[in-house]
Amino acid sequence: MSKPACSPATLAARAGVETDTAHGAVMPPLYLSSNYTFDGFKNKREYDYSRSGNPTRDTAGQAIAKLEGGHGAVLVASGMAALDLLTYAVKPGELIFAPHDCYGGTHRLLRCKAERGSFRVRWVDQTDLQKLEQAFAEEAPKLILIETPSNPLLRLTDVRAVCTLAKRYGTLCAADNTFLSPVLQRPFELGADIVIHSTTKYLNGHSDVVGGALISRTPELHQDFAFWANCIGNTGSPFDAYQTLRGLRTLEVRIRQQEKTALQVARFLEQHGAVAKVYYPGLTSHPGHLLACRQQHGFGAMISFEVAGGEEQVRLLVEALEYFSLAESLGGVESLIAHPATMTHASMDEAARAKAGISNQLIRLSIGLEGAQDLLADLTEALDGVLASLPSEVEREVVAA
Numbered sequence: 001m002s003k004p005a006c007s008p009a010t011l012a013a014r015a016g017v018e019t020d021t022a023h024g025a026v027m028p029p030l031y032l033s034s035n036y037t038f039d040g041f042k043n044k045r046e047y048d049y050s051r052s053g054n055p056t057r058d059t060a061g062q063a064i065a066k067l068e069g070g071h072g073a074v075l076v077a078s079g080m081a082a083l084d085l086l087t088y089a090v091k092p093g094e095l096i097f098a099p100h101d102c103y104g105g106t107h108r109l110l111r112c113k114a115e116r117g118s119f120r121v122r123w124v125d126q127t128d129l130q131k132l133e134q135a136f137a138e139e140a141p142k143l144i145l146i147e148t149p150s151n152p153l154l155r156l157t158d159v160r161a162v163c164t165l166a167k168r169y170g171t172l173c174a175a176d177n178t179f180l181s182p183v184l185q186r187p188f189e190l191g192a193d194i195v196i197h198s199t200t201k202y203l204n205g206h207s208d209v210v211g212g213a214l215i216s217r218t219p220e221l222h223q224d225f226a227f228w229a230n231c232i233g234n235t236g237s238p239f240d241a242y243q244t245l246r247g248l249r250t251l252e253v254r255i256r257q258q259e260k261t262a263l264q265v266a267r268f269l270e271q272h273g274a275v276a277k278v279y280y281p282g283l284t285s286h287p288g289h290l291l292a293c294r295q296q297h298g299f300g301a302m303i304s305f306e307v308a309g310g311e312e313q314v315r316l317l318v319e320a321l322e323y324f325s326l327a328e329s330l331g332g333v334e335s336l337i338a339h340p341a342t343m344t345h346a347s348m349d350e351a352a353r354a355k356a357g358i359s360n361q362l363i364r365l366s367i368g369l370e371g372a373q374d375l376l377a378d379l380t381e382a383l384d385g386v387l388a389s390l391p392s393e394v395e396r397e398v399v400a401a
C-alpha cells in the first residue's frame with residue numbers, strides 16, 4: 001500500500017532531515033561558506049558561489065515550494081525583494097493590476113517603479129469581480145497581483161474567480177500568501193502561477209528573520225526568477241534560510257493555536273463598547289466569511305478593528321496594553337499591535353489610504369502564542385480604559401449643540 005501524500009506538518013518536520021552525507025547529522029547543517037571549490041579544472045560542483053546557490057537556502061526553498069505545492073522557490077532578502085523580483089516578469093510599457101488596498105510597502109514599490117517607467121500599474125478593487133472584468137476588458141494586464149486576506153483590512157479576494165478570468169487573457173497571476181501561509185491557503189490549487197511570501201512573518205514565525213520567497217508553479221517561471229535573483233543579487237542569506245527552516249517546522253501548530261486565540265479575541269472585540277467595527281474573516285459578520293470558508297483552510301490570526309473616539313483613544317489603547325507590543329510586522333510568537341496609518345501604511349499618502357479604507361482609527365493585531373486568557377484580560381483592561389475616556393452621549397450632544 002502506498003503512503004498518502006504528506007501533510008504540511010510532516011513536510012515541514014521532515015524537510016532536509018537525514019540529508020547530511022558528511023557526518024550523518026539528523027538535521028541539515030548550515031553552510032555559511034560564500035564559495036565552493038571546483039573539483040579540478042572546468043569541473044564545477046553543484047555549488048560554486050552562494051549568491052547563485054547555497055545548500056541551506058535550497059533546503060529551505062524546497063521545503064517552502066513543497067508546502068505551497070509549487071515547482072520551486074527562490075528565497076530572497078525580504079518580502080519586498082520577492083515582490084520586486086516578481087516585477088521582472090513585466091517589461092516597460094506592460095501593465096500590472098494590483099489591489100488598491102495592499103500592504104503599504106507593496107503599494108510604494110509598484111507606484112515608484114511605475115513612475116520610473118519600469119511598467120504601468122492600475123489599482124483595482126479585486127473584491128468587486130464585475131469591476132475587475134470591466135478593467136480586463138478595457139486592457140488586460142501582463143500580471144495581476146492578489147493579496148488575500150489584504151493587509152490591513154482583511155478583505156478577501158476570490159482567487160479562483162480572479163485566476164479564471166486572468167487565464168482568459170493570458171495574464172500571469174501572483175498571490176501574496178503572507179497572511180495565511182500554505183497551512184491555511186494554497187493559491188496554486190486555486191489557479192495562481194506564482195505565490196509570494198514575506199517569510200519574515202508566519203513561515204519563520206519568531207520575529208528574528210527578514211526574508212522573502214517567490215514560488216513558481218512551473219519550472220520555466222522558476223528558472224526565470226532564479227536567473228534574475230542571481231543577476232541582481234537579492235538572494236537571501238544562508239543564516240536566514242536556516243532560521244526560517246527551523247521556524248517552518250512548527251508552522252502548523254503555531255498558526256492553528258494562534259488562530260484559535262484570534263477567534264476568541266475577535267468575538268470579544270465585537271461586543272466591546274470601545275470598538276466600532278471588527279474585521280476578521282472568521283466572524284460571520286465579515287463580508288468575506290463564506291468565501292473564507294470556501295477558499296481557506298482556516299481564518300488566520302490577524303485582526304483589524306476601528307477603535308471608537310479619536311487619536312487620544314488610539315494612544316490610550318496602544319500604550320495601555322502589556323502583552324501586545326507596539327510594533328510593525330506580524331506572524332511571530334509574540335502578539336503585536338500596530339496603527340497602520342502611522343506605521344505599516346505610512347508610505348501611502350492620505351488619499352490612497354482613504355481610498356483603501358484605512359482610517360486613522362484602524363488598529364491591527366497579530367495574535368501570538370500567549371495564553372488566550374492573558375490576552376483577553378489585557379485587552380479588557382485597556383479597552384475599558386478607552387471606553388471610560390470617551391465623552392458620554394450627553395457630553396457629545398452638548399458639544400454638537
Ligand SMILES: Cc1ncc(COP(=O)(O)O)c(C=O)c1O
Nearest residue numbers: 078079080103151178198200211
Ligand atoms: C502582505 C505583505 N507582503 C509583503 C510584505 C513585505 O515583507 P518584508 O517586510 O519581509 O519585506 C509585508 C510586510 O509586512 C506584508 O504584510
